[in-house]
Amino acid sequence: MDSAVANIKNTSGLAVTERTDNWWIGPMAVLGGLTAFVVYSTWAAFQGVHYAVGMSEGFGGYLSPMYSPLIWIQEGVLGGAPLHHAIFGAWPEWWPDFIPASPAFLIVAFPLSFRFTCYYYRKAYYRAFTWTPPACAVGALPRKSNYAGETGLMLFQNLHRYAMYFAVIFIFILSYDAFLSFFRNGVFGVGVGSMVLLINPILLGSYTFGCHSFRHLMGGNRDCFSCDTRAKMAYGNWKWITKLNENHQLLAWVSLIWVGWADIYIRLVSMGLITDLNTWAF
């Protein structure tokens, strides 16, 4: 906690505080940022079109990270991918008509559950959306007397340690997408989209590998860091993961924004609204 905040008394009454700094900027920024991302990503997921560029031209092409991996796909949609890119092929007939046939719906639970239960995001959205309290030493919304946050909500949030394994798998999938983005019809090249898709798994990996659960998996659960070779290796892991962990909040935001930006970029190129500068055009 900020030392300027540490000596301030606890207060009662919503937003009542002795703090004289702009404590409300953080929760308001989180409120605006997360709302904007949820609105955009929901809209993008419902589209089901314009999520790929150049994938129908053989090996390579760009794929939006909001749609990857492609589990099932509908062939012939605008800006989509050909059938052989889907893991299980054509879109299933049992899919209800009232839900768009969008590959994004098939994968969204994995990144969503990981982000939603992230230790940093919990703090951020508890403060920004529930105001219980909105910041340190600031009055909170009145809480129900039957509060069960530690026994109910916290149990659910334990999902994080399992969601982390899927998040790690996604880093490899998105790294493969980045590799593919350097090819068009089997020909190696570089485009602005290649750079966008290359930076994406780097940022996501920095966020994911700085996760508290990942640090515990790789370097935690030990009483001694110097007792044997395995313990020393665990300590080495703990140290480099801690470097990422110290910037976890920043990486959470930068990686989130980059995923949205990568989808926007590929969508705009696919729609023909902007041109991707690349070496294949020469």
Ligand code: FES
């Ligand atoms: S704590 Fe943030 S991703 Fe695990």
